Amino acid sequence: MTATAQQPTGTTVMTNVEAVRTTLHDALVRDDRVLVMGEDVGARGNVFLITKGFLEEFGAQRIIDTPLAEASIVGVAIGMAMEGLRPIAEIQFADFIYPAFNQIVGEAAKTRYRSNGDYTCPMVIRTPYGGGVRGALSHSVSIEALFYHVPGLTIVAPSTPADIKGLLNAAIECPDPVLFLEHKKTYRSVKGEVPAGYYTIPIGKADVKKAGTDLSVVSYGYNLHQALDAANRLAGEGVSVEVVDLRSIRPMDKTTILESVRKTRKLLIIHEDNKFGGIGAEISAMVAEEALFDLDAPIRRLAGPDVPAMGYALPLEEEFMTSTDEMVEAMRELAKY
């Protein structure tokens, strides 16, 4: 790694997709071991134009267009990582990750354990996930619950440009495999200030995005921004909602969640992934185990319905996605419970 001579100061306003792009770019500049590989990341510059111009700037050795073979993308990256490189593998859409499941769960997550610490697997698997963009069956899925059961795998899902930068840098630094989830509906709809220069945000730390006293909402992804909108609307009614951005799915920041719940005594969990066996189930169980006697109301969850996929038709997509109005209603009910 080459040290940065001088830390720039100040902030820049950018979208989530710009935050991904600039952070990747800076990492490629900063560290020769870093390389990007995936479908259409080279000549095409990624389907969201995240890596546009990278091929020209860094060359085909470091910006690698791969076949449509996700198991190979991850498998090759694992080999590179074990031998000292810092691959950033991209799965073009999270919906395509299933062929790589064995490589991620069976190989990458177990490398450190199986080699008794002789090998680690310092790789990042980036993938856009989530719906609400008329992506239909194969471009809308949330995958976090499929992977969060697996020890040895780190999963982060930042939702603001500043968090994306800090957590992507931390993921690249991480000596073990990190699944880096980017909600595609937030790519261009969410803007925010991003501090200049290199920084990391610790993996496993949630962030209280809005402080409040009447109830706690834990969310992430696109839902987080809706939850913040809903909380701001309710502030006008005198309802004070605390919004916790989970940011890291695993490891999960129990401390921040429990501190918030112990303060407000009520908990609403919102995520887009299916409700059954989702992240909210784990948070609910954890809170019930650790803070039952601080709860003044049953824990509530708003989450995707248990249907096989998000439909293409707008009414079907809207039915799947929790609306901000539904969040306002749930928060209001819980506050007055």
Next chain:
Amino acid sequence: MATTITMPQLGETVTEGTVAQWLKKPGDSVEKYEAFVEVSTDKVNAEVPSPVTGVIRELIVKEGETVPTGAAIAIIDDVAAETPAPNGSPSPSEQVAAASSAEANRQGSDEPVPGGNVGLGGPSYSAPSNGAPETIATNNGANAPQKAIGHDGASINGIRTSPAVRRLAREHQIDLTTVRGSGDNGRITANDVLAAAKAGPSAGVAATIMAPAAAGAVTPPPPAASVSSAAPKTGSAKPSYANAQPGELIALTPVRKIIAQRMVESKHTAPHAWTMTEVDVTNVWKWRAREKDAFEKAYGVKLTLLPFFIRAVVESLAKFPLMNASFTDEGIRVHRDVNVGLAIAADGVLVVPVIRHADQLSVKGIALAAGELIDKGRRGKLGADDLAGGTFTVNNTGANGSILSAPILVPGQTGIVTTEAVVKRAVVRDDDSIAVRSMMNVCLSLDHRVVDGAVASGFLSDLKKRLEAMGPVGSL
């Protein structure tokens, strides 16, 4: 149509019952076979299921009141009663004794069931005849009790509360019945409790919790604690080492109440005297050791020292009949039957099932009878008849390792003996030799109104002789 519910007969020899607790109040709907009242008799509590589906119209007997079996205790409006009689005249009432077992109800049986289990011997009732199943089904749909809100909540005195509310109420000594709820449907919220806490602990709760400490003359609370309890500070006082903290108040169960009442009655009525002897049980212990495996294999009951001991007790009682007697105002009643009570803990509660005519049983017979009663006790199946009629009691305190105890008499009995733990000791024998022997203490409490020390010690030394003479050969 109204159905009058009468006090069920909980056991063949039971003549009255106490309404321990109404599980329903007037206006509540009740399903057939659903428990609606808890009835207690001598140490036995039974939840009594409703014989009909309907709505409670009236509770005739107050909680705590004792009435004879067969007396009316409640009136339930049957489902059919929802349609008023066309002529406006009151519907004919049907006398129905609350059967104490759904099983018995279904069978419509009026046969006493062998074994005397609680209530199985209850009288029958006539089932309502007018198309009951359809009516009940309709009622389930229309009148099923609705949940107030979509979530279940635990309740205290009928108030639904969250875990946080319960914890805060306990910490701040808040009587929730005095708190006004500001939540949905009047629910008490955690903030309501905290607001009430600012006004200081509820007077009633504070008094209840503080009372034992104030009355406890043995260890007076430190002055600081008295001050703080007498004048509750505003705001939440942090627990500290120096300040006395009120403990948890455990409500009395009907069984606990009865045990307490009977213990006080016994101690206050019968002047207890106490004596003890030590018994060399080496030989009988060997006898038991020799027989126990075969016995358990043959009968499925563990062979303990207890049946040998009870056998010796009944033999001694035959020699000292005054020990098998009751003190009454009219005189001392010497019992013809020898019914030996066995003090055991069932489900954490003391019960004393009775081995009837124990004097007519061999060691084997006693072992089987005791085994059955203990097993019933463990399964909570002891009925009133299992517990009634004791004339003398044996308490196996040694089972818990005790070597000395002073038991309280069962009211109306003259003696209670304990078997303490069997321990090996070096014993100096008559010929001055020292031997390792299995020794056991036997303690006796007696009603000094009935017998004096001479009889009691005569009984005890007779018992000792019989035990030491037992085994190691002979048949069970």
